Amino acid sequence: MSRLADHLWLIPAFPLLAAAVSAVMTRRRRAMAAGMGIGSMALALVLSGAAFVVAMRHADGSGGGRVVFNFPWLQFGDAWLKLGWVLDPLTAVMLVMVSLVGLLIFIYSVGYMAHDENFTRFFCFLSLFAAAMLGLVIANSLLLFFICWELVGLTSYLLIGFWYHKPSAAAAAKKAFITTRIGDLAFLLGMVWLYSQSGTLLFYDGGAGCLEPSSLLTLATRPTATGLMVSTGIALLLFCGAIGKSGQVPLHVWLPDAMEGPTPVSALIHAATMVAAGVFLVARVYPLFSASTGAAPDGTASLAAVTWVGSLTAVFAATIAVAQTDIKRILAYSTVSQLGFMMMGLGMGGVAVGMFHLITHAFFKALLFLGAGSVIHGCREEQDIRYMGGLGKFMPVTFATYGIGMLALSGFPLVFSGFWSKDGILHAAHSWNASHWPFYLGVFGACLTAFYMTRQVAYVFFGARRADGAARLASVPEAESHPGLPSPRQAREGSTHEPHESPRVMTAPLVVLSFFAVALGFIGTPAWPWFQAFLSGEHANLALNRLAEEGALPVLAVSTAVVFLGLGLGWWLYGRRPVTRALERDVLERLWPNVFTLLRRKYFVDEIYEWAVVGFNAWWANACAWLDRWLWDGLVQLVSLTVVGLSWLDRFLDEVVINSGFDKACQGLTGGGGLLARLQSGRVQTYLRLMGVGLTVLALLLLWGCRAS
Numbered sequence: 020m021s022r023l024a025d026h027l028w029l030i031p032a033f034p035l036l037a038a039a040v041s042a043v044m045t046r047r048r049r050a051m052a053a054g055m056g057i058g059s060m061a062l063a064l065v066l067s068g069a070a071f072v073v074a075m076r077h078a079d080g081s082g083g084g085r086v087v088f089n090f091p092w093l094q095f096g097d098a099w100l101k102l103g104w105v106l107d108p109l110t111a112v113m114l115v116m117v118s119l120v121g122l123l124i125f126i127y128s129v130g131y132m133a134h135d136e137n138f139t140r141f142f143c144f145l146s147l148f149a150a151a152m153l154g155l156v157i158a159n160s161l162l163l164f165f166i167c168w169e170l171v172g173l174t175s176y177l178l179i180g181f182w183y184h185k186p187s188a189a190a191a192a193k194k195a196f197i198t199t200r201i202g203d204l205a206f207l208l209g210m211v212w213l214y215s216q217s218g219t220l221l222f223y224d225g226g227a228g229c230l231e232p233s234s235l236l237t238l239a240t241r242p243t244a245t246g247l248m249v250s251t252g253i254a255l256l257l258f259c260g261a262i263g264k265s266g267q268v269p270l271h272v273w274l275p276d277a278m279e280g281p282t283p284v285s286a287l288i289h290a291a292t293m294v295a296a297g298v299f300l301v302a303r304v305y306p307l308f309s310a311s312t313g314a315a316p317d318g319t320a321s322l323a324a325v326t327w328v329g330s331l332t333a334v335f336a337a338t339i340a341v342a343q344t345d346i347k348r349i350l351a352y353s354t355v356s357q358l359g360f361m362m363m364g365l366g367m368g369g370v371a372v373g374m375f376h377l378i379t380h381a382f383f384k385a386l387l388f389l390g391a392g393s394v395i396h397g398c399r400e401e402q403d404i405r406y407m408g409g410l411g412k413f414m415p416v417t418f419a420t421y422g423i424g425m426l427a428l429s430g431f432p433l434v435f436s437g438f439w440s441k442d443g444i445l446h447a448a449h450s451w452n453a454s455h456w457p458f459y460l461g462v463f464g465a466c467l468t469a470f471y472m473t474r475q476v477a478y479v480f481f482g483a484r485r486a487d488g489a490a491r492l493a494s495v496p497e498a499e500s501h502p503g504l505p506s507p508r509q510a511r512e513g514s515t516h517e518p519h520e521s522p523r524v525m526t527a528p529l530v531v532l533s534f535f536a537v538a539l540g541f542i543g544t545p546a547w548p549w550f551q552a553f554l555s556g557e558h559a560n561l562a563l564n565r566l567a568e569e570g571a572l573p574v575l576a577v578s579t580a581v582v583f584l585g586l587g588l589g590w591w592l593y594g595r596r597p598v599t600r601a602l603e604r605d606v607l608e609r610l611w612p613n614v615f616t617l618l619r620r621k622y623f624v625d626e627i628y629e630w631a632v633v634g635f636n637a638w639w640a641n642a643c644a645w646l647d648r649w650l651w652d653g654l655v656q657l658v659s660l661t662v663v664g665l666s667w668l669d670r671f672l673d674e675v676v677i678n679s680g681f682d683k684a685c686q687g688l689t690g691g692g693g694l695l696a697r698l699q700s701g702r703v704q705t706y707l708r709l710m711g712v713g714l715t716v717l718a719l720l721l722l723w724g725c726r727a728s
Contacts, residue, residue, distance in 0.1 A: 023069065023070060023073050023086075023106065024086040024087065024088050024104070024105070024106040025088050027070065027088070027104045027106055027157050028104060028157070029066055030063045030066045030067055030070070030114060030118070030153050030157065031063070031149075031150045031151075031153035031154040031157065031167075032150075033059040033060075033062045033063050033066075033150075034056070034059040034060060034063060034146040034147070034149045034150040034153065035146070035147065035150035035154075036059065037055040037056050037058070037059035037142075037146040038143050038144075038146035038147035038150060040055060041055060041056065041139055041140075041142055041143035041146060042143050044139050044143075045139070046136065046137070046138070046139050046140075048139055049138045049139055052138065052139040052142040052143065053125075053128075053129050053138070053142055055142070055146070056125050056142040056145060056146045057122065057125045057126060057129075059146060059149075060118060060121050060122040060125050060146075060149060061122060063114075063118040063121075063122075063149070063153060064115070064118040064119055064122055067111070067114035067115045067117075067118045067119075068115060070106055070110070070111050070114055071111040071112070071114065071115050073106070073111075074106060074107060074108050074110070074111035075108075075111070075553065084107055084108055084556050085105060085106070085107040085223060086105070086106050086107075087103055087104070087105045087106075087159050087221075087222075087223045087224070088103050088104055088105075088159070089101050089102070089103030089159060089160075089221055089224055090102060090103060100162065100220070101160065101219070101220075101221055101224070102158075102159075102160045102162065102163045103158075103159035103160055103163070103221060103224075104157040104158060104159050104163075105157065105158075105159035105222060105223060106157070108553050108554045108556065109302060109303065109370065109374070109554060110156055110157055112374065112378060112550075112553075112554070113156040113295075113299060114153065114156055114157070116291060116378050116381050116382075117149070117152050117153055117156060117291045117292065117295075118149075118153065120287075120290055120291040120381050120382065120385050120532075121149045121152075121287065121291055121292070123385065123389075123528035123531055123532060124145075124283050124286050124287050124290075124291070124385065124389070124528070125142075125145060125149075125283075126524060126527070126528050127283055127286075127389050127392070127524070127525050127528045127529075128141070128142070128145065128281075128283040129524050130396075130521065130522045130524035130525040131281065131282060131283055131392055131396060131525060132281060132283070135281075137181070140181075141178075141181060141281070144174055144177045144178050144181065145178070145283070145284075145287070147170070147174050148171065148174040148175070148178060148287060148292060149287075149292070150170075151167050151170035151171045151173075151174055151292075152167070152171055152291070152292040152293075152295075152296065154166075154167040154170070155167035155168055155171065155296055155299070156299065159221060159222050159223060160220050160221050160222065161210050161213065161220040161221075161222070161229070161304075162210070162220045164300070164303070165206065165207070165210060168203070168206070168260070168264070168296060168300075169203065171264075171292060171293050171296055172196060172199050172200075172203065172264075172293075175195060175196075175199075175277070175288060175292075175293050176192045176193075176195060176196040177192075178280050178281070178284040178287075178288075179191050179192040179195050179276075179277045179279060179280040179284065179288075180192025180193070180279075180280070181280055181281055181284065182279070182280070182281070185279065187279050188279040188280065190276075190279075191273075191276035191277055191278075191279040191280070192279075192280075194272070194273050194276050195273040195274075195276065195277050198263060198270055198272060198273040199263040199264055199270070199273065200263075201259075201263055201270060202259045202260045202261070202262050202263020202264060202270055203260055203263060203264075205256045205257075205259030205260055206256065206257055206259065206260025208256050209252075209253045209254075209255075209256030209257040209259075209260070210257075212249075212252070212253050212256065213229055213238075213253050213307075216237070216238060216241065216249055216253070217229040217234045217237070217238065219234075222303070222304075229307070230304065230306045230307060235250065235306055235307065235310045236310075238250035238253065238307070238310060239310040247320065248310075250307055250310040250319075250321075251319060251320050251321050253307065254304070254307050254308045254310075254319075254321035255320075255321050255324060257300065257301075257304060257307070258301065258308075258321065258324060258325060258328075260297070260300065261297035261298065261300045261301050261362075262297070262328065263297070264293060264294065264296050264297035264300070265294050265295075265296070265297025265298055265358045265361075265362070266294055266297075266332075266354070266355045266358055267297075267328050267329065267332045267355075267358065267359065267362065268328065268331055268332045268335055268336075268359075269624075271332065271335075271336065271355050272624060272625055272628065274289075274294065274351055274354065274355055275348050275351040275352060275355070275621075277351070278345065278347040278348055278351050281392075282347065282388060282389070282391060282392030282395060283389070283392065285347055285350075285351070285388050285391075285392075286384075286385045286388035286389050286392070287385075289350070289351065289354040289384055289385075289388060290380070290381045290382070290384045290385035290388065291381050291385065294354060294358055295377055295381065297358070298358065298361045298362065298365065298373060298374075298377050299374075299377070301325060301362070301365050301373070302365060302370045302373060302374055302377075305365070305369070305370050307321075308321045308322050308325065308365075309322060322365075322366045322367075323366065323453065324366075325362050325363075325365055325366035326362070326363055326366030326367050326451070326453075326457055327366075327457070328359075328362060329358075329359040329360065329361065329362025329363040329364075329365075329366060329457075330359065330363050330448075330456070330457040330460040330461065331359070331460070332355060332356065332358065332359030332362065333356050333357075333359030333360050333363060333460060333461060333464040334356075334359075334460045334463055334464045334467070335355075335356075335359075335622075336352045336353070336355035336356035336359065337352070337353075337356040337463075337464045337467035337468055337471070338467060338618055339352045339618055339621050339622070340352035340353050340356065340467070340471045341467060341470065341471045341474070341607065341618055342605070342607065342608075342615050342618035342619040343619065344403050344404055344405050344619075345402050345403060345404070346391045346394060346395070346402050346403075346404050346407075346475065346479065347388070347391055347395075347402060349404075349471060349475050350384070350387050350388055350391060353384075353387075353428065353468065353471070353472070354384060356464055356467075356468065357376070357380050357384070357428070357468075359464070360376055360441065360444050360461065360464065361373045361374075361376050361377050361380070361444075363444050363447075363448060363457055363461060364376055364443065364444040364447060367444075367447040367448055367450075367451045367457065368443065368444065368446075368447030368448075369447075370554055371548075371550065371551035371554045371555060372443045372444055372447050372551075373444075374550075374554065375439075375440045375443055375543045375550050375551065376440035376441065376443070376444060378440075378539065378550075379427070379436040379437055379439075379440040379536075379539050379540060379543075380428075380437070380440070382427075382436070382532050382535040382536050382539060383423075383424045383427035383428055383435075383436065383437055383532070383535075383536040384424075384428065385532055386420060386421070386423065386424035386427075386529060386532035386533060386536055387421065387424040387425065387428065389525070389528060389529055389532070390417055390420055390421035390424060390529055391421075392525070393414065393417040393421075393520075393521040393525055393526065393529065394407070394410060394414065394417060394421075394479060396521050396525070397410070397413065397414050397417070397518040397519050397520060397521055398410070398518050399518075403601075404475060404478040404479050405478065405485070405598070405601040405602070405603075406485055406601045407478060407479045407484075407485065408478065408479070408481070408482045408483055408484050408485045408597065408598065409480070409481070409482055409483045409484040409485075410479055410480050410484070410518055411480035411481065413484075413517055413518040413519065413520070414518060414519070414520045414521070415520065416520060416521075416526045416529065416530070417520065417521060417526065417529065418480050419533075420526070420529040420530060420532070420533045421476070421479075421480070421529075422476065422480075423435070423533040423536050423537065424532070424533070424536055425472045425473075425475075425476050427536040427537070427540075428468060428472055429468055429469035429472050429473070429582055429585065429586065430442070430465055430468070430469065430578065430582050431582060431586075432575075432578070432579040432582060432583075434537060434540075435536060435537055435540060436535070436536055436537060436538070436539040436540030436541075437536075437540070438540060438578065438579075438582070439540040439541075439543055439544050440540065440543060441465060441578065442574060442575060442578045443543065443545075444461060445458060445461050445462065445465070445574050445577070445578055446545075446570070446571060446574045448461050449570060449573075449574050450570070462577060462578075462581050463581075465578065465581050465582065465585070466581040466582070466584055466585040467585065468585065469581070469582045469583075469584070469585025469586045469589065470585040470586075470588050470589045471589070472589070473585065473586050473588075473589025473590055473593065473594065474589050474592070474593045477589065477590070477593035477594040477597060477598075478593065478598060481593075481594055481597050482597025482598060482599065483597070483599065484517075484518070485598070485599070485600065485601045545565045545566050545571050546561060546562060546563045546565055546566055547559060547560075547561045547562075548565075592606045592607070593606065
């Protein structure tokens with residue numbers, strides 16, 4: 020295991036190399052760029068599988084299941100800053116998930132982006148994105164984690180704004196980048212604070228790491244000025260970074276707008292990479308979150324914050340998804356909601372509960388996004404579900420696989436993976452002694468999930484095709500097209516054509532993901548909690564009687580009931596009587612128009628931010644500009660004129676008064692000195708002449724005086 024851990028860096032190195040080579044390729048090297056990207060992910064998957072097998076063999080719960088490799092990176096003074104990577108069950112699980120889902124998305128992208136003129140550049144960015152996420156997963160240093168974290172943010176900016184000629188895509192990329200930087204600033208402050216308190220940023224370092232007992236004990240017993248322990252303060256700052264990256268309230272606003280990028284990017288961001296990074300951060304530094312002196316029997320303040328933020332996010336985003344009409348935005352708000360569920364699981368149930376939902380969600384959410392891309396591809400760029408309808412008979416593979424993903428996300432009982440991972444979260448919430456409100460919010464969010472997904476499927480795949488969608492598509496201006504799909508001109512020329520199934524290179528990944536959307540659930544059931552045991556280093560055995568232990572059966576019953584309630588309401592309102600006209604008002608809009616408008620406008624959060632945050636920044640910028648122009652600039656000009664005036668006065672006094680008087684005095688002295696020098700020449704003849712002249716003058720004066728008398 021040690022030898023494999025030493026070379027764990029090869030897993031992100033392969034896609035990083037593919038990105039570097041693709042960056043210098045010409046546009047015509049499309050096949051080579053795709054081949055290098057897919058090949059690098061395949062190699063990463065093979066190495067990840069090997070790491071998973073090794074970690075599984077050595078997971079014994081005694082610390083032997085973790086191997087680290089650290090090395091000195093930067094020296095300042097006598098101290099060395101070290102980086103490193105770690106192989107443990109948590110790393111192994113994430114490596115397999117990221118590389119496998121990423122590989123399927125890469126393959127899918129070959130078909131989806133086939134007509135894009137920047138195909139090579141797309142695979143370059145995609146490979147860099149995967150490399151950054153894989154590097155983040157293996158990091159044993161919070162500094163290396165942060166470096167890869169920022170690379171994930173950079174590549175998400177490049178991919179969300181990939182079709183940069185679209186103003187909406189460029190705006191979404193900037194919004195995502197700036198919003199996540201808010202959380203990253205808190206992350207950076209927490210990292211600096213952690214280093215100042217523990218003297219290291221290595222997670223594990225032979226007992227001296229910041230997540231090991233000695234450091235945790237120090238952090239958990241050292242109070243701050245606010246009364247919180249240092250460990251709690253640092254954990255809350257790091258959690259702010261996770262809030263930004265994982266789209267939790269109130270920094271969720273960037274995630275739905277990220278749909279402006281190509282659909283494979285949406286799938287990669289929402290399933291395996293960027294948003295999963297925030298949840299993985301909390302899971303990786305969970306010992307810091309759970310560090311306590313024993314004063315909080317139901318968890319620390321930081322875990323309570325994780326729980327409440329996750330609970331509110333799960334319901335908040337689910338209610339918004341009920342009223343959306345863009346097929347990808349519905350899934351985007353669903354992702355925000357499910358990320359809230361993951362945070363709930365981490366806060367109340369621990370790493371295994373939250374991570375199990377992260378892993379299952381990665382597969383069925385990738386399936387749903389790629390399925391949505393297949394629908395968009397088959398409907399000639401249409402994304403509004405109101406202009407679809409009846410696609411089940413035109414796209415049978417997409418319909419079948421999308422249905423599996425929908426049922427997995429909804430948590431259909433017993434068969435699909437989403438049921439078991441969501442049930443684990445609800446069970447943890449039901450057992451949380453601090454409050455039962457997270458459980459109630461989780462149940463309500465689960466019901467809403469089944470409802471809005473049934474609504475979406477009914478709009479897209481059931482009923483008859485709404486022909487006015489073709490007319491709407493034909494009216495789209497040419498400038499709004501993007502190179503990845505047929506242009507509006509092509510759509511107008513073939514608007515009478517029926518929707519079509521996507522090519523096999525796009526549907527094959529859907530089939531593979533469908534398998535995992537079903538099968539993964541069985542490795543984490545209460546009867547056989549293999550996944551939970553693997554992460555904790557324990558041995559799992561099959562025992563059906565555990566289904567009835569510790570209140571598991573009532574929670575299973577409630578979970579099943581709310582799923583059927585959501586599915587039933589969705590079918591009753593949308594499936595029983597399919598929508599026949601695209602412009603027909605939504606059933607909920609007819610029942611509660613004001614509430615539906617509030618949900619459709621996303622509680623006006625963007626408008627509130629526009630008025631409060633952006634408006635305040637604009638006002639403050641104008642105020643600063645006014646102060647700069649009229650106050651500070653005036654003061655600077657006044658000081659400048661004063662200094663210039665004083666300099667001119669100094670020059671006048673120096674040159675006219677002082678210099679002139681001094682120069683004239685010097686000239687008089689020089690003249691007098693010259694005259695005296697002539698008189699003191701030392702020549703006798705000169706002295707005799709002067710004496711003769713003097714005697715002559717004296718004689719004349721005497722004669723003049725005598726004569727006058």
